[in-house]
Amino acid sequence: MKYLMLKHYRGAPTSVNDVPMDQWTPEEVTAHVQFMNDFAAHLEQTGEFVDAQALSPDGTFVRFDGAGKPPVTDGPFAETKDLIAGWMVIDVDSYDRAVELAGELSAAPGAGGAPIHEWLELRPFLTETPDTTA
Amino acid sequence: MDEALLRGLVPRVIGVLVRRGADFAAAEDAVQEGLIEALRTWPDRPPRDPQAWLVTVSWRKFLDLVRSEDARARREEVTATEPASPVSTATDDTLQLYFLCAHPRLTPASAVALTLRAVGGLTTRQIAAATLVPEATMAQRISRAKRTIATEPLNRPGDIATVCRVLYLIFNEGYSGHVDLAAEAIRLGRQLHRMTAHPEVAGLLALMLLHHARRAARTTADGEVVPLPDQNRGQWDTHLIAEGIAILQEALATDQLGEYQAQAAIAALHADARDAAETDWVQITEWYDELVALTDSPIHRLNRAVALGEADGPRAGLAALAALDPALPRYTAVSAHLHESDGDHAQAARLYAEAAGHAASIPERHHLLRQAARLNADR
Numbered sequence: 001m002k003y004l005m006l007k008h009y010r011g012a013p014t015s016v017n018d019v020p021m022d023q024w025t026p027e028e029v030t031a032h033v034q035f036m037n038d039f040a041a042h043l044e045q046t047g048e049f050v051d052a053q054a055l056s057p058d059g060t061f062v063r064f065d066g067a068g069k070p071p072v073t074d075g076p077f078a079e080t081k082d083l084i085a086g087w088m089v090i091d092v093d094s095y096d097r098a099v100e101l102a103g104e105l106s107a108a109p110g111a112g113g114a115p116i117h118e119w120l121e122l123r124p125f126l127t128e129t130p131d132t133t134a
Numbered sequence: 135m136d137e138a139l140l141r142g143l144v145p146r147v148i149g150v151l152v153r154r155g156a157d158f159a160a161a162e163d164a165v166q167e168g169l170i171e172a173l174r175t176w177p178d179r180p181p182r183d184p185q186a187w188l189v190t191v192s193w194r195k196f197l198d199l200v201r202s203e204d205a206r207a208r209r210e211e212v213t214a215t216e217p218a219s220p221v222s223t224a225t226d227d228t229l230q231l232y233f234l235c236a237h238p239r240l241t242p243a244s245a246v247a248l249t250l251r252a253v254g255g256l257t258t259r260q261i262a263a264a265t266l267v268p269e270a271t272m273a274q275r276i277s278r279a280k281r282t283i284a285t286e287p288l289n290r291p292g293d294i295a296t297v298c299r300v301l302y303l304i305f306n307e308g309y310s311g312h313v314d315l316a317a318e319a320i321r322l323g324r325q326l327h328r329m330t331a332h333p334e335v336a337g338l339l340a341l342m343l344l345h346h347a348r349r350a351a352r353t354t355a356d357g358e359v360v361p362l363p364d365q366n367r368g369q370w371d372t373h374l375i376a377e378g379i380a381i382l383q384e385a386l387a388t389d390q391l392g393e394y395q396a397q398a399a400i401a402a403l404h405a406d407a408r409d410a411a412e413t414d415w416v417q418i419t420e421w422y423d424e425l426v427a428l429t430d431s432p433i434h435r436l437n438r439a440v441a442l443g444e445a446d447g448p449r450a451g452l453a454a455l456a457a458l459d460p461a462l463p464r465y466t467a468v469s470a471h472l473h474e475s476d477g478d479h480a481q482a483a484r485l486y487a488e489a490a491g492h493a494a495s496i497p498e499r500h501h502l503l504r505q506a507a508r509l510n511a512d513r
Contacts, residue, residue, distance in 0.1 A: 022487035022506035029504050037356065054496050 002050060002091050003098040005105060006121035009057050011082030016117035017110045024111045035108045043090060043101070054086035098122055138321065140172055140184065141255030147188045148252060149227025152288050156196050158234065159280040162252050164199055168192035170257060228253070229329045233292020236300040237283045244279035245300045246307070251276060254318055264313040297326065298338045298394060305342050316346055336385035337395030343378035344401035347371040359501040363410035375405045396425045415445035432462055440468055448475035466492060467502060474509065483509035
């Protein structure tokens, strides 16, 4: 079964080790990046990695505004909305395994080399044919 | 099996089929089928004359395609009533294919895909893998592109500037997995350069060679960005640099300056310096003046501000920057760099962090974050 792990720029509860990344030392940034790369590489080896992408923070809400009119964009309220920083899709045997992996990813090192304890959102994929095997 | 040789045959074979009366789209489909057959059978049974083999098999595939279509009668009528296309050499046919695949009516993504297939001889699967797009999506994109240009004749003079733009797009697509698109763009650029004496084609080829020569030094093994001053110049490919500079000098001697030649001249000045401190920023600034005069591009104005900051000092660079739109890509990163050179580390750190939020790639984001972290850690 596939799960989406969502990393938030904004919208998730505050992480425990909450220091903006530009306030870390260059070595701490490098260690963090290395951890993320190693994590993805490890999941490729276990056969649980599907896809990972990072997103720009410049998000916009867009809505249909009636026939013949250009779509509405959200204008000046950009600071209030939930923003996704990126995702990783994993294909695992169980919900428990998905939680375990999300927990590992949340332990990525941050300022002072200590785990960030950031909140990751875990969402199961809906499939066309639900998994009904007992 | 020499895959490059096989791919080099593709545009010529398409040309032969078109001269025999096939329309471009059908000829291109048929040669793709022939190509896939060749990739399958040649390793075991290499042909004596590869081009003749590919022509024969592709023509047979074309006849199969025509027979299987209901529109056969109509197609035969069209072929019979149209004036015969002028007899031309294989080289001319290949050049016409470049023009057709870079047709202004195509979107850039479609022109890139069609050029890689019809001129570059890559299969749909290879193009899909190299551009990180699903194969079914890429097949649709190519079919749509062929329908768009279905009625364009293959014997009209084309727009060399559009061809250059498409090749440079392919080059900048970089590489992923099996197919190296930068190397492919250089191979096609060399072929185009042999076929036409256009100085901008030479300029583009020189530019690609000079960029390619520095590729090994531009990133670490982990894919992190290494900025130009910090690159290990011993890793630069001196043969490619010498070749690029020679081609550029010949082009400049024709006295028909264009934007690719000007960009190549800037790349050549960087490649020529033994270390970063030796870089001739005064001349580089002058070339940016030429580029701005040729293109009036805000991106070139932004790069000019960087060069001016090195040539005349960071204050001059910041003054040039003040005249530009802060919404330009990389504006904030350039501003951060110039403020750092000017000694204002607090402002520079703030700007690097802001620039990281707008970075266009993950390695660039990490690089900018690390710059901010470095300045913040020093304080």
